[in-house]
Amino acid sequence: MTGLQDRLTPEQVEEFGRELDAIRQRIVADLGKDDVDYINRIIKAQRGFEVAGRGLMYLGFLPPVWLAAVASLSVSKILDNMEIGHNVMHGQYDWTRIPELNSKTFEWDTAAPGDNWRHSHNYMHHTHTNVLDKDRDVGYGILRMDPDQPWHPYYLGNPVYATFLALFFQWGVWFHDLEVDRIIKGELSWAETKEVRRKMRAKAAKQIGKDYVLFPLLTGPLAPLTLLGNASANLVRNLWAFAIIFCGHFPADVESFTESETENETRGQWYLRQILGSANITGGPLFHIMSGNLSHQIEHHLFPDIPARRYPEIADEVRAICEKYGLPYHTGPLYKQLASVAKKIVTLALPPKGTLRTLVGGHTGRSTGARQVTVDAPRDGVAA
Amino acid sequence: MTTLLPRRATRTHKAAVSLAERLLTPHGIDRYLELVDPLLVRSEIRARVTHVEHPTRDTVTLTLALSRAWRGFSAGQYVRVSVDIDGVRRTRCYSPANSQYGDPRTLELTIKVDPNGLVSRHLHEHAHVGMVLGISHPDGTFTLPAWRPDFLLFLSGGSGITPVLSMLRTLHDEGYQGRAVFLHYADAADEVLYRDTLADLAGDSIEVALGYTATESGADVHGLFTPEHLDAVAPGWREAETYLCGPPGLMDAVRTAYTDAGVSEHLHTEEFTPPALEIDTASATGTVRFSRSGQETANSGEVLLEQAEQAGLRPEHGCRMGICFSCTQVKTSGCVRNALTGEISAEENEEIQLCISVPVGDVDINC
Ligand SMILES: Cc1cc2nc3c(=O)[nH]c(=O)nc-3n(C[C@H](O)[C@H](O)[C@H](O)COP(=O)(O)OP(=O)(O)OC[C@H]3O[C@@H](n4cnc5c(N)ncnc54)[C@H](O)[C@@H]3O)c2cc1C
Numbered sequence: 001m002t003g004l005q006d007r008l009t010p011e012q013v014e015e016f017g018r019e020l021d022a023i024r025q026r027i028v029a030d031l032g033k034d035d036v037d038y039i040n041r042i043i044k045a046q047r048g049f050e051v052a053g054r055g056l057m058y059l060g061f062l063p064p065v066w067l068a069a070v071a072s073l074s075v076s077k078i079l080d081n082m083e084i085g086h087n088v089m090h091g092q093y094d095w096t097r098i099p100e101l102n103s104k105t106f107e108w109d110t111a112a113p114g115d116n117w118r119h120s121h122n123y124m125h126h127t128h129t130n131v132l133d134k135d136r137d138v139g140y141g142i143l144r145m146d147p148d149q150p151w152h153p154y155y156l157g158n159p160v161y162a163t164f165l166a167l168f169f170q171w172g173v174w175f176h177d178l179e180v181d182r183i184i185k186g187e188l189s190w191a192e193t194k195e196v197r198r199k200m201r202a203k204a205a206k207q208i209g210k211d212y213v214l215f216p217l218l219t220g221p222l223a224p225l226t227l228l229g230n231a232s233a234n235l236v237r238n239l240w241a242f243a244i245i246f247c248g249h250f251p252a253d254v255e256s257f258t259e260s261e262t263e264n265e266t267r268g269q270w271y272l273r274q275i276l277g278s279a280n281i282t283g284g285p286l287f288h289i290m291s292g293n294l295s296h297q298i299e300h301h302l303f304p305d306i307p308a309r310r311y312p313e314i315a316d317e318v319r320a321i322c323e324k325y326g327l328p329y330h331t332g333p334l335y336k337q338l339a340s341v342a343k344k345i346v347t348l349a350l351p352p353k354g355t356l357r358t359l360v361g362g363h364t365g366r367s368t369g370a371r372q373v374t375v376d377a378p379r380d381g382v383a384a
Numbered sequence: 385m386t387t388l389l390p391r392r393a394t395r396t397h398k399a400a401v402s403l404a405e406r407l408l409t410p411h412g413i414d415r416y417l418e419l420v421d422p423l424l425v426r427s428e429i430r431a432r433v434t435h436v437e438h439p440t441r442d443t444v445t446l447t448l449a450l451s452r453a454w455r456g457f458s459a460g461q462y463v464r465v466s467v468d469i470d471g472v473r474r475t476r477c478y479s480p481a482n483s484q485y486g487d488p489r490t491l492e493l494t495i496k497v498d499p500n501g502l503v504s505r506h507l508h509e510h511a512h513v514g515m516v517l518g519i520s521h522p523d524g525t526f527t528l529p530a531w532r533p534d535f536l537l538f539l540s541g542g543s544g545i546t547p548v549l550s551m552l553r554t555l556h557d558e559g560y561q562g563r564a565v566f567l568h569y570a571d572a573a574d575e576v577l578y579r580d581t582l583a584d585l586a587g588d589s590i591e592v593a594l595g596y597t598a599t600e601s602g603a604d605v606h607g608l609f610t611p612e613h614l615d616a617v618a619p620g621w622r623e624a625e626t627y628l629c630g631p632p633g634l635m636d637a638v639r640t641a642y643t644d645a646g647v648s649e650h651l652h653t654e655e656f657t658p659p660a661l662e663i664d665t666a667s668a669t670g671t672v673r674f675s676r677s678g679q680e681t682a683n684s685g686e687v688l689l690e691q692a693e694q695a696g697l698r699p700e701h702g703c704r705m706g707i708c709f710s711c712t713q714v715k716t717s718g719c720v721r722n723a724l725t726g727e728i729s730a731e732e733n734e735e736i737q738l739c740i741s742v743p744v745g746d747v748d749i750n751c
Contacts (some may be wrong), residue, residue: 038469044419051416054407094698097473099416107410123678206409216406 007272008325016270016301019321021234024303027310035307036096042083042289049263053233058227073233075290078240079110082292083308089118092307105343110237111170111207113199116177126304130249130256130277138256140165141181144348146256151351158349168237174200179370242289244281247337248297250344251279253312274301275322279330280315281337289307290310400494401426422516423451431465431491433515439577443543444508445481448491450519457491457522457528459484459554460547460654462626464702465493465712466518469506473518475702475710476503479654481546481578481627483553489565491519496543523709525652526627533625534562537618539609539632539638541569541597543583545577547654548627556585565618569609569634571598593617609634611641622647629654639650657705661723661740670745675716677751679750687723689738692751699738699751706740713738719748 008016018210036081053073059065073308082217085108095321097314120136128134132148141147143162144155163171178196182188211230216223255276281287281295288295291306300308322329332340404413417424423432428451435447457463462479482492497508528536528551536550536555545568552566566585576594586592593604595613598607599751605613614621622645628638635653641653668685672695679695689711692699702710706724712735719730720741728744729736738751 031471032470033468036468043415047411047416047419096468096471097700098468099697107409118735203410210409211405214403218407230724 006326012325013266013268013272014307015268016321016325017271018066018268018304018319021267021272023314023317024306027303027306027314031307032096035099035309036093036101038309039084039088039093039101039307040078046076046079046084049073049079057215057219057222057226057229060219060222060367065223066229070232070236073230074236074240077109077233078290079235080296081241082244083289084292084372085110085114085195086292086294087308089114089307090122094305105177109207111173111204112177113203115199116196118174120137120177120179122304123174128262129274129301131259131262131273132256136176136179137245138335140176141179143345145250145344147348147352148256148258151348155349158345162227162345166239166242169237169242170234174204243334243338244294246341247281247334248278248294251330251332251337251340252344253328254279271302272327274298275318275327275329277301279332279337280335282331285312287334299332322358323368400636423449425451425453427453429453429519429521431517431519433511433513436513438508440575442495442497442508443494443577444511445494446507446511447515448493448519450489450491451574451632454489454519455521456488457484458527459550460520460527461524462526462547462654462740463522463531464489464518465503466507466520467503469502474503474506475518477656477703479524479547479550481549481553483550485554485557494543494546497727507594526629527551527626529625532558532560532562535620535624535750536562536564537614537621537624537626538564538566539568539617539626539628539630539634540566541634542575543577544630544634544654544656548630549578549581551627552580552585552590552659556587556590556709560589562589563591564589565593565621565624567595567605567613568656569630570599573599573602599709606617609637609641611645614641618719622650624650626651627654628652629656632657662726663687663723663742668743670718670743673746674744674746674751675748683743683745683747685741685742688720688736688741688743688749691743692738692749697751701739706737709737711738712736714743714750716750717749719744720747 009023049072053069053071053076056065056069056072060069085106088106089103089108091103094103103118105114125135125137132138132140132146139149140166144158146149178193178200179188183190183193211234212227215230216227219226257273262269265273275298276357278297278301280298281291283291283295288311293311294300294307296311296315299311299318302318303311303314319329401413408416412427414425414427417426422430428723430451431448432447434449437445439445439506457480462477462481463479464475466472466473466475478493478495480491481494482490495504495507498504500577522586526547532555538552540548548566548568552564555564566582568576568582574597576582582592595605595607595609596603597606597608604617618624626638626642630649632655635655638649639648639653642648655675663686665685668683670683671684672688672691673680674692674695674697677697679697680693681691683696684691685695686694689699689701689704699713700710704711706722715732715734715736718733719728720736721728721744723742736749738749
């Protein structure tokens with residue numbers, strides 16, 4: 001595999017960065033009422049599905065209605081978490097100065113408190129995308145998602161852990177923000193996580209309170225059916241979010257990086273890493289909305305704070321730029337990307353074939369003179 | 385006397401609201417109610433425009449119906465009005481012109497178009513019946529003392545009439561028995577706002593006089609303000625508690641007159657436009673750290689709000705002139721200069737207004 005810094009000459013990287021900056025500037029200058037109207041329409045639809053879902057549970061003794069209620073509530077939670085929550089909390093609508101669309105105060109309908117997630121996602125993941133040991137979203141600290149993560153017998157359970165993570169994804173994200181791996185490594189003390197834990201408890205209590213206590217009780221004798229319905233909606237959302245997110249970074253050909261490769265990165269180099277470390281999913285407009293436009297993971301990683309509804313309109317241009325510079329633009333339909341991720345999860349559960357790991361990055365690309373030191377030190381596992 | 389019934393009713397009501405909040409977590413009840421009708425919100429104030437009038441060529445008067453969170457105001461105070469323009473929420477201060485009595489859910493704003501201004505122009509051109517605006521609770525200390533003085537003098541120019549008209553209307557509704565003189569300046573007759581209202585207010589206790597600054601006849605006094613105008617329309621004015629609001633030129637001239645007469649403690653003022661800030665970018669030193677967002681920037685010598693915005697942050701703010709306190713943030717350490725007053729403060733964990741605070745050396749802001 002070609003090293004991160006070797007694909008383009010420094011001049012090319014800068015030119016490439018300027019072309020992407022130009023797209024960004026054009027879109028930012030064009031932001032306006034249409035973008036606000038769009039997100040308000042999505043919010044209205046989400047609230048509509050939510051109210052419908054909660055209401056239909058009162059007729060949950062009729063199986064088709066129960067199914068409709070679950071479907072409605074699932075759509076509500078998916079819209080809330082993905083096209084609304086994820087994107088608003090990225091600051092995509094901060095320019096509107098509308099308090100309800102403010103990234104710092106928005107809260108979403110899932111277990112993880114917005115505050116905790118903003119730190120681990122916006123900062124740790126988006127700044128250090130696919131940098132092993134830095135991007136804590138690589139395998140969420142429990143999976144082996146990259147051949148460079150040293151193998152350990154623990155990882156034999158990779159497929160099992162992945163299945164559990166998918167089923168309980170909201171709790172995975174909730175727990176992830178506690179950064180247990182860093183606590184174990186001694187980078188973070190238990191006491192320092194007090195505030196994070198307080199928020200985790202408070203948010204969890206509220207979410208459990210409404211989905212598993214209050215709404216079921218309010219439907220009286222139907223309480224067990226309602227509880228089951230709410231749990232199902234959470235499950236549907238969990239599976240969907242897991243699928244979209246894992247397809248964004250872990251299909252086979254997506255690359256990961258080392259800390260040394262990304263030292264002193266210029267803006268152009270940062271853009272480059274975002275493109276190499278992300279993958280899109282193809283689909284229709286409805287699919288894009290339901291994925292929170294994370295089906296345009298590449299565009300999202302280039303411009304995380306531009307309203308996601310703009311990604312489809314710039315995708316062709318980004319792709320053309322990639323072609324121009326000979327860079328891969330990873331994309332494929334959902335089933336293909338999912339299969340690729342599943343294969344990776346299973347393959348990486350097993351120990352590597354050779355006993356000796358390659359310690360020195362074997363770069364084959366052109367030497368540019370501006371190359372960073374690329375000797376990879378053996379890395380600690382990210383798993384507990 | 386309180387009966388048991390209403391108290392029980394309030395308790396039931398409170399319990400219902402609290403249950404609704406628990407069910408509608410994390411977004412809260414208002415985020416659902418507003419989709420039915422923006423004025424149903426409980427914890428914020430919204431206003432619906434119920435009447436639009438253009439009293440002069442470059443002004444618009446809006447009558448507003450307010451949502452339930454509104455708790456009334458004192459004559460002379462202002463509210464922050466928010467309106468979305470091209471997708472961006474803009475907030476400006478406006479002083480209600482109506483009496484503090486009367487329909488408690490109604491507000492009247494008179495807005496003069498600033499030809500280069502954003503919000504005033506937008507409202508002048510686009511305000512229509514049914515339009516929804518955001519409104520803050522009232523603010524400001526430009527108000528009458530609770531014990532109404534026997535002799536009051538009101539001076540205003542142009543759109544500065546709004547807070548003093550509110551005071552006059554309030555006094556009128558109270559059946560004020562003292563002596564109140566109102567001298568209002570406009571360029572010429574066709575620029576006079578609220579002419580009919582003023583005629584209605586005038587009576588035994590309230591005297592109304594007009595000054596035209598750009599015409600020689602037709603008013604009680606003519607030309608730019610001089611103390612002689614006061615001698616003419618309000619003899620004994622040095623004894624009067626005086627309330628002044630108008631363009632900077634008028635404000636400065638009146639301030640000078642009151643200082644010269646040695647009675648500046650009688651003068652109370654409201655500024656619509658702020659005095660120029662003292663900014664010195666040449667000798668700026670140090671680093672500004674915005675700790676919550678992890679941003680850092682070399683101190684440019686401009687106010688912190690602008691430095692924050694240049695660093696890509698978007699702190700909440702309103703008037704950008706030190707009036708509305710929307711941009712208040714905690715300064716954890718370092719020293720800032722108040723660009724309005726020149727005052728320097730180095731206290732730790734102090735609340736400062738970003739829009740008028742200039743860093744002096746290294747400063748840490750929790751923003
Ligand atoms: C306490 C208080 C009460 C008030 N009450 C009233 C009231 O009752 N009625 C009323 O009419 N007004 C009132 N005002 C004034 C009002 O708040 C606004 O300031 C006024 O309406 C102008 O707002 P705007 O958005 O139209 O102008 P803005 O867009 O804020 O522009 C104001 C001025 O700044 C200049 N400017 C804007 N952008 C730039 C730029 N990029 N470069 C250089 N110059 C620029 C423009 O020349 C313009 O003259 C009050 C103000 C305060 C503080």
